[in-house]
Amino acid sequence: MKKQIHLEIEKIREQLYKISQYIGENPELGHDEFKASKIFSDELKNHDFQVKLGTAGLSTAFEAIYDSNMPGPSIAFMAEYDALPDLGHACGHNLIGTMAVAAGIGLSKVVNHYGGKVYVYGTPAEETRGGKVTMAEQGIFDHLNVAMMVHPFHRFEESGSSLAMDAIQFEFFGKAAHAAASPHEGINALDAVIQTFNSINALRQHVTSDVRIHGIIPEGGKAANIVPDHAIAQFYVRAANRTYLNELIEKVKRCAEGAALATGAKLKTSFYEFSYDDMITNETLSNVFTDNLVQLGVNRTKIQSKGSGGSLDMGNVSQVVPSIHPYIQICNEPYACHTHEFREAAMSDQGFEGLMLGATCMANTAFDILTSPELLNKIKEDFKSQ
Incomplete structure (x- = not known):
């Protein structure tokens, strides 16, 4: 069935490329991401997701749901799509948002066989007044069993902590x-x-x-x-x-x-901006993601451990639901995020291949959770202990 997920994501490769390029070429600052929110919402609707706009009172946020109408876990992929002033998508949010949408669509094509719900959340303004902060405070994520997202970087890194x-x-x-x-x-x-x-x-x-x-x-x-x-x-x-x-x-x-x-x-x-909580990585969930990355052809020795670095509004999500925030390689040079060089990497063919890999790996990780109650229980136990 993982092969089927891969095929379903490959089927929409051309559309995913167009979306990521469109967002990269039309950068929008936090809470003004109307073009990005619309193109993501429309794509999800095309794949039978029920989309609600303006989540948590945020005009460019959205909640997209694909319900199998059978009991099972609720799994969410987090989409970010705000740009930086003057630099555009120099943090690769055009890739992050498209990755989440692709993973959600891929998983939705098999969830009817196993039960559960697939969510894609559009979370605006990560760079400033993080939308996830408001959404977490309003209990938007409380019903979820797992939440995940993948960030582009110049190397592969496991999900770690944040400040x-x-x-x-x-x-x-x-x-x-x-x-x-x-x-x-x-x-x-x-x-x-x-x-x-x-x-x-x-x-x-x-x-x-x-x-x-x-x-x-x-x-x-x-x-x-x-x-x-x-x-x-x-x-x-x-x-x-x-x-x-x-x-x-x-x-x-x-x-x-x-x-x-x-x-x-x-x-x-x-x-003057929202407060971000520290990221609490669910280690069981992180290990499953890493195993899937290896299964997709990434040499395990290339995947580095992650310490604490900057601050993320995904940290606020991790306080209420088991979460991961790993990093996927999109360039060979050690370009730092928030630079012109990284922006170009996020628009490159290699950047797009990183997007496809990250989306497939997230969807495969979610599939493992759908098909293993024991794994889900272990993730829950880890979350309680943390």
Whole structure:
């Protein structure tokens, strides 16, 4: 039956290529992915999926369901399709979204023989205000037995962990004054920002090695001869898990509070993007995916283990349903994501072959779950223990 899945995905090879190229050539930023959402939805409808648009109140999100009308597991593939400002699809989301759709269609062609439901979720804005965060908070994924997605990369990597992340903003309000004639009458909001950075730099000595804190000053004054009365600092604060990050973010807040107290500025604290939880890979599910990758011809020695890296809204999904987020090779050079070179790789023929491999491997992994209650139980046990 896995051969049948492979054949079904191959049948739509030409259409999948057109879709991935179309999305790559028409990049859309987060929550504006109307073209991508439509072309994916239309393709799924063509294969008898029931599609609901605007999932969780997000205009470019969707939920596509193929129901065998027989008891069985509910398995979901996650589609991402937002682009990066100025860079386009330099993270390969044109491949990720098309991979999920292809895997869903492939599995739908055999699920009637075994029972269960196939879901494809369109999840917008992964790069910024991650749609999966909102969808997870609203319980959209709670009924699922398994969720998976595959990310393009310059090598094969197993699903691993990711860093929990908070995007925090400190806005300081001071008092303007002439910086030469009457500086004593001013309250310098930029000084508060600079002291915040200095305090956070001092904090780095007293945090665990997994922590990453990096920030910018998007606003720091209008002219050098005016005491800045308004300044903003934005930080990404990351840690290996949500529990420690919650402790850490309070320490970071105190750095800004101390700076406000020292300078006399008023402080407003907010989160300018959604918070991402750490990715919890289901090891049983990950091992099944890796085994299927080997069965499809990938040398096991080429598949590297994955540690923690950046932050993913798939992490929020993994907190509520057994999940994986492995990486598939699409280029031979070690191009980093979010670069012009990686964007070109995501539009290349080799990139498309990676898409086909990833889609087939996800569908085969799902098939193993459909046909083995023992495997599904082991996945559930792992999830509970984690």
